[in-house]
Amino acid sequence: MSAQREDVTELAGLEAPKLGPTGRPLRDFPVPKKLRSHGPARIIALCNQKGGVGKTTTSINLGATLAEYGRKVLAIDFDPQGALSAGLGVQTHDVTTIYDLLLGAQRDVTAAILPTGVENLDIIPANIDLSAAEVHLVNEVAREQILARVLRQVTDRYDVILIDCQPSLGLLTVNALTAAHGVVIPLECEYFALRGVALLVETIEKIRDRLNPAITLDGILATMYDSRTLHSREVLQRVVEAFGDQVLETVIARTVKFPDASVAAAPVTTFAPEHTSAENYRQLARELVFRGAVA
Template identity: 80%
Template sequence: MAENKGTRGAKGDDKPIGPTGRPYRGFDVPAKLDSHGPARIIALCNQKGGVGKTTTTINLAASLAEYGRRVLAVDFDPQGALSAGLGIQTHDGATIYDLLLDPKRDTREVIQHTQVDGLDVLPANIDLSAAEVHLVNEVARETILARVLRQVAGDYDVILIDCQPSLGLLTVNALTASHGVLIPLECEFFALRGVALLIETIDKVRDRLNPAIKLDGVLATMYDPRTLHSREVLERVVEAFGDDVLETVIGRTVKFPDASVAGMPITEFAPEHAAAQAYLRLARELVSRGAVA
C-alpha cells in the first residue's frame, strides 16, 4: 500500500499523513468472535470494469478469513474471474446461475470450499450471462439473490458479492440483497466520472427496494503515488466523498495478476508484500468502522 511517510500531522501529531490526507492509522487486529453469523452482506460494485472489484473481493475475503471471520464470496459476474482467482473449477458443477433459476435448490450444495480456511465461494461461469433474460418475467425478480443468500446467512459472518461491471438486473439483485456497498475506484479520471451514476442507482434501490442499504466506503485502488494524475484523482475523490473514502489505499502492483494466475489470494501468494498488508489493513478498517463484525 502506498503511503507518504514523510509528511507529519499538525499540532505535534507525529503520525504520518496517508494518501487520503488523513493521519495514518494501523487499526487494531480485531478480536476473535465467540460465535458466527448472521452475515452482513456487502456488494462490491462499480459499473466500470477493471477497477479492482474482483481483486478486492478475493483479497478482502481472504484477509477477513485470516482474522477468524467466516466468509462467503459470491461470484456474480459471468466472467467467473473470482472463481478462477480462488482456484475453483466451474465447468461441470452447479453455479449461482442454477440457484437463481431453481428456487428449490439448496444453496449449500453449490458452495465450494477454498484452500483458505474460513473462506467459501458461490461460483459462477458464463451461464450467468443468460440469467437476466430468464429472470426478467419473474415475480419480484430483484429479490431472487436475497432469497438464495438467506438460506446460508446464518453460517457466515460476512458475505461479499463480486458484481459484474454494469448496472443491470444482476447488480440490482446484489444491491437489494446487501446491507452495504463497497465501491472500488481506480485512481484514474474516467473511473471517477461514472461514480455519480452508481450512487444514483444505489439511491434508487434504497428508495424502492432496500431501505437499509448504506455506503460502507469508497476504496481507492491502483494508486501510484509517483504520478500526479493518481494523486489528483484521489484528492478529488476525498473532496467528493469525505469520510466515506476509506483510509486504506490499494497500490498498483504486478503481484495481483501473478496471484490470480496461481489461483490464490495475494495474502497467501505473497503474504509479506505491501499489497497483501494493504488488504489486511482494509479488513481491520472495515471491522473498526462496523461494516464487518
Template identity: 80%
Template sequence: MTRNDEVETQLPGMDAASIAVKPGPTGRPQRAFPVPAPLAQHGPAKIIALCNQKGGVGKTTTSINLGASLAEYGRRVLAVDFDPQGALSAGLGARTHDATTIYDLLLNRHADVQEAIQSTSTPGLDIIPANIDLSAAEVHLVNEVAREQILAGVLRKVANDYDVILVDCQPSLGILTVNALTASHGVLIPLECEYFALRGVALLIETIDKVRERLNPAIELDGILATMYDSRTLHSREVLERVVDAFGDRVLETVISRTVKFPDASVAATPITQFAPEHQAAEAYRQLARELVFRGAVA
C-alpha cells in the same frame, strides 16, 4: 522487480486505531487499525456488494483478498461470483463446469445452496462460483415475480453460516447488480485512481439511493476504496484528492497500490495474503479488513 512495480504503503506496527501515524495518500492521517477481536459466535452474515459499473477497477481482486484477509482474522466468509466472466471463481480456483453455480440457484428455487458452495485453499473462505451461463440470467429473470429479490432469497438460506458474504458484481447496473444491491446490507465501491473512473461513481451512488428508496431501505455505502494507486504520478494523486473532496469520510483510509503481485497471484489462483504474505499489497488488504471492522461495516 523494478521500481515501477512497487509503491510504498506499508504501515508501522501500531496497535491503537486512534493514533495518527502519518499523513496518508488520502490527505488524512493514516491510522493503524487494531487487529479485530475473535468472534464469540458466527452469523448472521453481513452481505456486502462490491460494485462499479466500470470494469477493471479491482472488484474481483478486492473480493478475493478482502475475503482472505477477513478469514485470517477468524471470520467465516462466503464469496459469491456474480459476474458471468467468472474471474472470482478462477482467482480462487473454483470448479465452474459440471458444478452447481449461482446461475442454477437463481433459476431453480429448489436447488440446494449447499451443493453450490465450494471450499478454497484459504481456511474460512468459501465460494459460490459462476460461469458464462450467468449472462443469460437477465433474460430469464425479466418475467419473474419480484425478480430483484431472488439473490436475497438464495443468500438468506446460508446467512447464518457466515459472518460476511461478499458479492462480486459484474461491471454494469443491470438486473444482476440490482439483485446484489437488494440483497446487501452494504456496498463497497472499488475506484481506480484514474480520471475516467471518477465519472460513473455519482451514477452508481444514485442507483444505490434508488435501491434504498424502492427495494432495500437497509442498504448503506460502506466506503469507496481507492485502487491501483501510484504515488509517483501526479495523476493518481490528483484523482485521489478529488475523490476525497467529493465524498469525504466515505472514502476509506486504506489505499490499494498498483503492483505486479496481483496478476501473479491471480495466475496462481491464490489470494495475495498467501501468495506473498509479507508483501505490502497483502498488508494493505489486511489493513482494509481491519478498517471495515473498525468502522462497523463487518463484525
C-alpha cells in the same frame, strides 16, 4: 504547512501527524478480536459499473484477510466471466453455480457452496451461463429480490458474504444491491473511473428508496494507486473532496503482485504474505471491522 503553523507545532513540542494518501493522518487500525460464534452474515456488494477497477481482486483478498482474522466468509461470484472463481482456483464446469440457484434448478444453496484453498473462505461459483440470467429473470415476480431469497438460507452460517458484481448496472447488479446490507465501491485512481462514481451512488440511493431501505455505502476504496504520478494523487484528492469520510483511509497500491497471484489462483495474502499489497488488504479488513461494516 505554513511557517506560522510549524512554529506553533514546535512550541507545543509536538510532531505534525504523518498524512496518508487520502490526506488524513495515518493510523493503524487494531487487529479485530476473535468471534465467539458465527452469523448472521452481513452482506457486502463490491460494485462498480466500470470494469477493471479491482472488484474481483478486492473480493478475493478482502475475503481471504477477513478469513485470516477468524471470520467465516462466503464469496459469491456474480459475474458471468467467472473471474472470482478462477482467482480462487475453483473449477466452474459441471458444478452447481449461482445461475442454477437463481433459476431454481437447484434449491439447496449448500449444494453450490465449494471450499477454497483458504481456511474459512467458501465460494458459490459462476460461469458464462450466468450471462443468460437477466433474460430468464426479467418476467419473474419480484425479480430484483431473487438473490436475497437465495442467500437467506445461509446467512446464519457466515459472518460476511461478499458479492463480486459484474461491471454493469443491470438486473444482476440490482439483485446484488437489493440483497446487500452495504456496498464497497472499488475505484481505480484514474479520471474515467471517477466519472461513473456519482452515477453509481445515485443508483444505490434509488435502490435504498425503492427496494432496500437498509442498504448503506460502506466506503469507496481507492485501488491501483501510484503515488509517483500526479494523476493518481489528483484523482484521489478529488474523490476525497467529493465524498469525504465515505472514502476509506486504506488505499490499494498498484503492483505486479496482483496479476501474479491471479495466475497462481491464490490471494496475494497467501501468494506473497509479506508484500505491501497483502498488508494493504489486511489494513482494509481491519478498517471495515473498525467502521462496523464487518463483525
